[in-house]
Amino acid sequence: MSRSLRCSVPFALAFLSASVWAAPQDLTVISFGGATKQAQEKAYFQPFNASGAGNIIAGEYNGELSKIKAMVSAGHTSWDVVEVESPELLRGCEEGLFEKLDPGRFGDAANFVPGALTECGVATYVWSMVMAYDQSKQAKAPQSWADFWNVADFPGKRGLRKSAKYTLEIALLADGVKADEVYKVLSTPQGVTRAFAKLDQIKSNIQWWEAGAQPAQWLVAGDVVMSAAYNGRIASAQKEGMKLSIVWPQSLYDPEYWAVVKGTPNKALAENFIAFASQPQTQKVFSENIPYGPVHRQTLPLLPKDVQEQLPTAEANLAGAQAVDAEFWVDHGEELEQRFNAWAAR
Template identity: 45%
Template sequence: MRRFILLSTALAGFALPAAADEIAVLGWGGAYTVSQVEAYHKPFTAKTGTTVVSVDTDNPATPIKAQVESGNVTTDVASVEYADAVRLCDEGLLEQIDPAMLAPAPDGSPATDDFLPGSIADCFVATDVFSTVMAYDKSKFAEGAAPAKLADFFDLEKFPGKRGMRKSAKVNLEMALLADGVPAAEVYDLLGTPEGIDRAFKKLDTIKDQIVWWEAGAQPPQLLADGEVAMTIAYNGRIFNAAISENKPFEIVWDGQVYEFEGWVIPKGAPNLEKAKEFVTFSTGSEPLANAAEWISYGPPRKSSAPLVGMYQDGKTEMGPHLPTSPENMSNALASDYEFWVDRDTELNERFNAWLAS
């Protein structure tokens, strides 16, 4: 049996060149990588004998672009956000993925009928539905006086203290408008106008001097644990893991969640292309996707996976209520518009960076 290797690195996320009997998989680290290791990597190694070398980085899209453009591709498969997958695909930096290669559902129906709408693209196959949410430490608030809606994140008078936010325009602008009372269905139409952009930044201005910026997904739970922030924007899976696995008194506010797909891409020129495709096919099967949701609270993108999701690894926590896709968590939820961000990412991040520096 070949062994599984987990390699965490503070470097740019570049893997060592994979040998013929192994593949290099680039991921985000933390609880997210653990879920993939347990649900995908280890079972794939057990089935095929192929070693999986897992490398962590803050955002796999960045080193993938650098590797392909430099002609030094050392990664076979990478986990990226939907908008990044579309952008990289449009730039010719990714291999095409034929949906016909994906495993059918248990009842024999084709994968294209089983995956949720929008979860398969030319160069991308979703592995999960994750959400960016607001979270806080319950121990820091009196009973009945805790934040309960996204607007509370921007209310420094009622809820004083530092706020944690990802250092990026994406999601922050959407949440600013949601908190300012814009209906979810109208957010992107408004954000596509100069007036909407101004309104979002004006809302962010109200808490700017209280924001602690983070860049890696593991940081928000640590900011809460250290008491550096009163509440933070975070990935729901990270907060779930801290609360359930580490017994932290953290609570998620689902109001105003921004959810999106994340999944696999294969860099153009992947050194082990056929094995990379084999891994993508295996890991996006109904059962592996359901198993991943038992390790981290991200919803599986296949309909057939939902009834297969059981208990969390602690053996006592039902995962259903903790998934972004659960109906009770979808009130005032916003689906991230990847087309919007493919078109506007550069422009809005330039505006965001100028706002940071001002």
């Protein structure tokens, strides 16, 4: 990769081909919407468009691979770049839904967090599933997922994402399993039974959420006393003046990835966009607008200390946190989601 990848944003596209001087080519980039997409617009989409390198057509989806699979099967790929969670990246790569990428195309791997450059994707940020609560509505602050289960001292509804993923890990953490042993326990039938038994204890107190914006809304409205939530959504609410707090210990963190849909005629431009979005300077703008952790190691020093402290990749916030095991969810996700849905419906 050209050394220009490390220069300032106005010169950051020097490595692009001369074709950028022609009429800008459309590139459809699909992400998860909400506050994350707004930050992507400011950090990546608008600057890329302004450079003349291409014309981003931004869309959003819920992360389902079925839409991508249908495109690839039909041989009609209308999406070029998609944001995917780590298990979906692994699964989609195995199923041939994503183009194989050359990691060297995006820079020195040593400049990125471990696992950022993969066969079929490039990490774009690190997020955390955290516990959040409204400090203005709590006489005392919850400290752990065990407190989340303590309905005697913290009466009221609790918010959890309506899925096996994250929810089963949280249940085991609440039951006293050490963070680094969660997936070892969850990979056994006894561990799965233990997690559901723990969820049974507070099932009548759970308010299930499916959209990332819901936890903050429910906390402010007083509909729930605490909730599992995406750290970036809570931080955005804090910026708007909402008195919400994050409990970082026992959080679950995971990278999100850019992947290129198999069969796109715009693979070269897609890789150019991903390279552009992987620079310290563009990642700095992203993390300034939403506190998700940058994947390029040279980004953190560019950010103010108060911003660094809100990021999942800040050293203090990683202490006691656990990485989501993507391979576990690829291997066991389907069966566990089916069991979870059956359990939740009862």
